[in-house]
Amino acid sequence: MGKLDGKVALVTGAGSGIGRASALRMAAEGAAVMCADIDAAGAGETAAAVKETGANAATDMALDVTDGAGVEAALGRTVEELGGLDILFNNAGVGGAEHGWDRTIAVNLQGVYHGLVHGAPFLAARGGGAIINTASIAGLVGLTGPAPVDPAEVSATTGAYVASKHGVNGLTKQYAIIYARSGVRVNAIAPGYIETPMTAPVREFEEVRQGMANLHPMGRFGQPEEIAAAAVFLASDDASFITGIVLPVDGGYTAR
């Protein structure tokens, strides 16, 4: 018996990294999964990978989480195509200086806001559900590595990312409280550095990679499957009395 038998999940940012690993794990635990991503091809590859495992039903769609109406439509489309909606994983995000302040806030914070503002009442009206937001250790503390940041650039680089993820944690707690009696649990996961395409640039040079790994007391990067496991737990009925938490999955990064 799977932890998510009979449930339906919508995963954003499902075309890569943590979202892909989570779609696969959720399906393995018995959920039917809508794989949504701005990268339609990536979303399609994830849905195909789920179907290949034979674990459960999966489908895919192009979705830009900065488009609120698009997020709202994705909820309805998931019900139409997969027969329900119990789990919303607001996972899509961007990292890196090239995105700047506006895009980083639009995707990481406003994208999650769109998931909450449309998803929470939608799930409440259906009798309840679980929302999980991907935050970060950068939603709990400021970032220190890998290279010194030019103070003149901080708002557009790590500042934007840190602000967006602190915002996600705040929204998570506020929505958890407001929806606590509507059967909708809202939680966040705060990953440490995870081996996904997002961190490929900092893993490119061995010295930098090792320095980043050493920021975690466990001395390594995490794997996307380790975040997927936490997402499955928070989505499952095992977490029935858990709402409003930010769960670090970070090899001890924030314990220091």
Ligand SMILES: NC(=O)c1ccc[n+]([C@@H]2O[C@H](COP(=O)([O-])OP(=O)(O)OC[C@H]3O[C@@H](n4cnc5c(N)ncnc54)[C@H](O)[C@@H]3O)[C@@H](O)[C@H]2O)c1
């Ligand atoms: N990798 C890490 O070290 C790490 C650490 C902490 C938090 N996170 C967070 O985890 C989440 C997933 O990141 P990842 O590491 O899997 O990165 P990734 O780059 O592998 O995957 C991110 C996915 O989000 C999609 N995406 C980007 N903008 C989007 C938009 N506007 N609408 C819909 N989809 C969009 C991308 O196309 C991509 O498929 C992000 O929120 C990220 O901030 C990652």
